[in-house]
Amino acid sequence: AHTxxxxxxxxxxxxxxxxxxxxxxxxxxxxxxKAMKLRPDQHIILAQTVGYPKK
Incomplete structure (x- = not known):
C-alpha cells in the first residue's frame, strides 16, 4: 500500500x-x-532506478 x-x-x-x-x-x-537476502515473508513489489539524465 505504501509502495x-x-x-x-x-x-x-x-x-x-x-x-x-x-x-x-x-x-x-x-x-x-536472493541478492538482497530477503526473508521468505518479504516481497519485492517494484524496483526504481535512479541516475543522471542523458546529456
Missing part, C-alpha cells in the same frame, strides 16, 4: 536534484530477492 507513496517521493526528490528515475515492475524478483 506508491514511496516511489512518488523518490520521483519528487529526483526532480528537485536534477536526477532521473523510472519505476520498473518487470524485474527478476527471485534473483533480486
Amino acid at each position: 506508491g507513496f514511496i516511489s512518488q517521493n523518490v520521483y519528487l526528490f529526483c526532480a528537485s536534484e536534477g536526477l532521473s528515475t523510472v519505476v520498473r515492475a518487470s524485474i527478476n524478483r527471485e534473483e533480486l530477492s
Whole structure:
C-alpha cells in the first residue's frame, strides 16, 4: 500500500536534484530477492532506478 507513496517521493526528490528515475515492475524478483537476502515473508513489489539524465 505504501509502495506508491514511496516511489512518488523518490520521483519528487529526483526532480528537485536534477536526477532521473523510472519505476520498473518487470524485474527478476527471485534473483533480486536472493541478492538482497530477503526473508521468505518479504516481497519485492517494484524496483526504481535512479541516475543522471542523458546529456
